[in-house]
Amino acid sequence: MLEVKGVSAGYGSFRALFDVSLEVRAGEAVGVIGPNGAGKTTLLRVISKIISPTAGTVVMEGQDLSRVPAHRVVEMGIAHVPEHRRLFPRLTVEENLRMGAFHPEARRRFAERLDFVYELFPRMKERRLQMAGTMSGGEQQMCAIGRGLMSGPKLLLMDEPSAGLAPVIVQQVFELVKRIRAEGYTVLIVEQNIHQVLQVVDRAYLLEVGTIKQSGASADLLASPEIRRAYLGL
Amino acid sequence: MFDSFLLESIINGLLLGGVLALLALGLNLVFGVIDVVWICYAELVMVGMYAIFFLYVYYEVPLPGAITAAVLGVALLGVILHRFVIEPVLGTAPINQLLVTGGVLFFLQAAATLAFGIEFRNIGIRMPVVEFGDMFFSFARILAFATALVGVLLLWLFLTRTYLGTAIRAISQDREIMPLMGVDPRRIYLITSAIGGGMAGVAASLLVLQYDVHPAIGLSFGPITFMVCVMGGLGNMLGGFVAAFIFAQFISVGGYLFQIEWGYVIAFCFFIAMMFIRPKGLFSR
Numbered sequence: 001m002l003e004v005k006g007v008s009a010g011y012g013s014f015r016a017l018f019d020v021s022l023e024v025r026a027g028e029a030v031g032v033i034g035p036n037g038a039g040k041t042t043l044l045r046v047i048s049k050i051i052s053p054t055a056g057t058v059v060m061e062g063q064d065l066s067r068v069p070a071h072r073v074v075e076m077g078i079a080h081v082p083e084h085r086r087l088f089p090r091l092t093v094e095e096n097l098r099m100g101a102f103h104p105e106a107r108r109r110f111a112e113r114l115d116f117v118y119e120l121f122p123r124m125k126e127r128r129l130q131m132a133g134t135m136s137g138g139e140q141q142m143c144a145i146g147r148g149l150m151s152g153p154k155l156l157l158m159d160e161p162s163a164g165l166a167p168v169i170v171q172q173v174f175e176l177v178k179r180i181r182a183e184g185y186t187v188l189i190v191e192q193n194i195h196q197v198l199q200v201v202d203r204a205y206l207l208e209v210g211t212i213k214q215s216g217a218s219a220d221l222l223a224s225p226e227i228r229r230a231y232l233g234l
Numbered sequence: 235m236f237d238s239f240l241l242e243s244i245i246n247g248l249l250l251g252g253v254l255a256l257l258a259l260g261l262n263l264v265f266g267v268i269d270v271v272w273i274c275y276a277e278l279v280m281v282g283m284y285a286i287f288f289l290y291v292y293y294e295v296p297l298p299g300a301i302t303a304a305v306l307g308v309a310l311l312g313v314i315l316h317r318f319v320i321e322p323v324l325g326t327a328p329i330n331q332l333l334v335t336g337g338v339l340f341f342l343q344a345a346a347t348l349a350f351g352i353e354f355r356n357i358g359i360r361m362p363v364v365e366f367g368d369m370f371f372s373f374a375r376i377l378a379f380a381t382a383l384v385g386v387l388l389l390w391l392f393l394t395r396t397y398l399g400t401a402i403r404a405i406s407q408d409r410e411i412m413p414l415m416g417v418d419p420r421r422i423y424l425i426t427s428a429i430g431g432g433m434a435g436v437a438a439s440l441l442v443l444q445y446d447v448h449p450a451i452g453l454s455f456g457p458i459t460f461m462v463c464v465m466g467g468l469g470n471m472l473g474g475f476v477a478a479f480i481f482a483q484f485i486s487v488g489g490y491l492f493q494i495e496w497g498y499v500i501a502f503c504f505f506i507a508m509m510f511i512r513p514k515g516l517f518s519r
Contacts, residue, residue, distance in 0.1 A: 048414055070413035080414045088407045095400050102397055103416035151416065 001026045001186055002047070002078075002155055007056030009046050016042040018210045019056070024155065029177075029187040031204035031218070033194045033231070039210040040190040041083050044157050047188075048080040049073050060155070075103050079153035083160050085144040089133025093124055093143050096132050100150030109152060117146040120179065138169040145176060149185075156180065158189040162196070174200055194231045198222050239490060242369040247486030249371065251479035252379030253440055257455065258462040258474040259386060260433030264312075266469030267406045267426045270320050270331045274339035276456030278315075278431060281342060282308040282438025283447040284350060290357050297359070305435035312431020313424050321423075339452070346449035354446035361443060378440035385436055386475065389429070402426055406469070461505050467515020477516055481505075 002024040009017045016039040024030045032040050045051045047058050049070040058065045060076050068076060079100070087096050097117060101110045118125040121142040127135060132143055141161055148156055161177065162170040170193065177200050181187060191197035198204060198218040206214040206227065214224065221227055261275045272278070282304045289300035319338060323330040361374040393399035401417050402425070412419045445451065462481050466473025481501055489497030512518055 050410065050413065069418070071416050071418040074414065074416040082411055082414065086408055086411050088404045090407055091400065091404055095404075098397065098400055099404050099415045099417075102401060106416070107397060147415075 001061060002188065003059040004043070004047065005057050005059065007043070007046055007053045007058065009042055009051060009053040011042075011051070016210055017046070017053075020207070020210070020212055021056075022205050022212065022215070024186060024188050026154075026186055027184070028203070029181050029189065029201040031197045031201035032188070032190045032207055033192070033197060033204050033221075034207035034213075035231075036192060037209075038207045040192075040207055041159055042210075043207070044080060044082075044159050044188075044190055047073075047157060048078060074151050074153075075105065077152075077154035078157060079148035079151045079155070080157040081144050081148040081159065081161065083163060085137075085140045087132040087140055087143055087147070090131055092129050093132055093135070094128040096143055096147050097124075097150050100147035101152075103151065106151050110150070113150050113152060117149055120149075120183070121146055136169075137165045138172055141165065141169075141173055142176065145180065149180075153185065155186045155188065158187065160190060160192065162191065162193045170196065194227070195222075238368055240487070242371075243486045243490035244483065245369070245371065246375070247483040248479065249375040249379040250486055251482035252382035253375075253437065254455075254458065254462050254482055255475045255478035256378075256382035256385050256433065256440070257437050257459040258466065258478050259389060259471060260430040260437070261459060261463050262466070262469055262471050262474045263389070263402075263433070264426060264430040265463070266471065267402055268316070268320070268324075268423050269328075269406070269469075270324070271335065271460075271468070272315070272430065273332060273335040274315075274342060274452075275430075275434060276452030276459060277339050277342040278308050278311055278434040279438045279441065279455075280346060280447065280449070280452045281311060282435040283442040283445075283451065284346065284355075286439055286442045287355050287357050287447050291355075301439040304438055305432050308435030308438065309428045309432035312427040312429075312434070315431070316424060316427035320427075321420075343449050343452065350449065352449060354448045356446045357442055359443060372444065374440075374443040377443070381436065381440055385433065389433075389471075398422075398425065461502070465505055465508055465516060467518055470515055470517055473515045473517045 004020060004022045007017055007020045008015065020043060032043060034040055042051070046053045049065060049068070060078060063076065065073060088099065097114060098110065101107055101113060123139060124142055124146055127139065132140060135143065158177070161173050165173060174196050177187065177189065181200065189197060189201060198221055201218055203217045204215065204221055205212050206221065214221065214226070261272060264270065264272055285304040285307050286300045289295040289303055290297055295303070315338065319334050320331060323334055361372060364371045364373050364376060393403055401422055405412050405419060405422050409419055458481065462478045463474050465481065466475065466477035484501035484504055485497040488500040
C-alpha cells in the first residue's frame, strides 16, 4: 500500500534521515521504533508531506506523492495523527472531528463517520461540546485518533500516541490501537515505547540516527539480543 | 428628573458603537487568523467610499449596485493586499508586516489625493432624521447599527457553522498541521483577506451615508478602530465587539456631559488606563 524508497530528509543543514526504505502492506500494522531523535517523526512528516525529502520517493497505492500537494495527501487515504496530538484546543471535540472531515468526499460522509467515531469512543460523544484543550491527555488522544478516522483513511499514521501520558493511560492508548487494528485499518505507528508497541504491531523497523538498523516480525525483534540489551533493559 | 438628552446621547452612543464594532471586526478577523495588522485598514474603507461615490454620482449606478460593487471591489483589494504585499513578508519579523501595510496606507492616501484631489465629496443623499419623543436620531446611524449587527451575526454563523469558518478558526490555533486536515493554508488566508476586505467595504457603504469622502478620512476613524481592537484584545472578536460599545459610550455621553472634544479625551484616557489594567485586552485569558 505504502512504499518509502531511499528517502533522505532534514531541516536546513541538519540531516535527520539517510536513505530510508520501508513498506506497509494493506491490512498490516507496522511499527517504527527507536530512540528519541532517531528521525521517526521526520519520517512520518515526509510521508504526509509536511516536509519534502531531499532524495527518494514515497508511493501510495502506486501513485508517487512527490507531485501531490501537502493538503491533498489526506485525500489519497493517508491520515496523520501527529505527535503530541495537536488538537485545536479552543475548538470543541466535534469541531475538531469536523476538521478531520474537511475534504469534499469526507464531508459527504461526515454524519456516518461521526456516528462511527462516537461508537468507537463513547467518551467523545459525552464531551462533544467541550473545548478539546480542556480534556485529559488520554481523551485528547482519542479525539486525535477520531479526527484522523474522520477523513476515511486507508492508512493511519500515528506518531508517539503514548507520549506524555501517565503509565495507566499509556496502556489504554495501546488498547485503542488494537481496536483501530481490529476495525481493519492499516496502521503505521512510530513509538519509543518499544516493548508495548511490539505487542500490537505485526512487524517493525528499528530506526537509529536516521537509518534503518534492523527490521522484522515483532516476535523476532522482541527476541533480538541487541534490542533486548539496548532498549528493553533485559 | 428625566433627562431625555442624556438618553438620546446614550442611544446615539449605541448606534455609533455598531459601526465601530463592524470596523473592528474585519481588522480583528485578519489579525486573529493571519497574525498581521492591516495598518491600512481605514484606507481600504476610504477606497470603498470613493468607489461608491463615483459609481453613484458619476456613473449613476443605483445605490444598491454601487454598494455591492464596492464591497466586492474592496474584498478583491484585500486579496491583492495579502497576495502581493503581505505574503512575501509572512514569516519574517512582525515589524516588516507593519511597515509594508503602513506603506500601503501612505500609498493609498497619496494615490487618492493625486487621483481625486483634496476636496470633500458627498454622495448627496439626505437621510431622514427619526424623531422619537423629543429625541432625534440620524436614520443613517440606525441603518448602520442594524447592518453592523446583521454583519456580526452572519460572520459568527459563518465561523461556527461551516467547514471553511471552522478552518479559519482552527488555523489561528495551529497552522502547521492544517495540511494534515486537507486544508491549504494559503487558500484560507486569501479567503480571510477577502472577508476582511469585504467587511471594510460594508463599513464604507455605511460611512459614506454619514460622512464626506476625502483622502485623509481614514485618519478620522482608523486610530479609533485600532484602539477598539487593542482594548478588546487584538484578534479577540468578542472583546472588540464589546470594546466598540464602551468606547462609543465614552465619546457620546462624554461629549454630551462636557464637549464633543472632551468625549474623545475621556475615551482615550480610559483606553490608556485599560492598557495598564488589562494590557492584553478586556477578556484576556
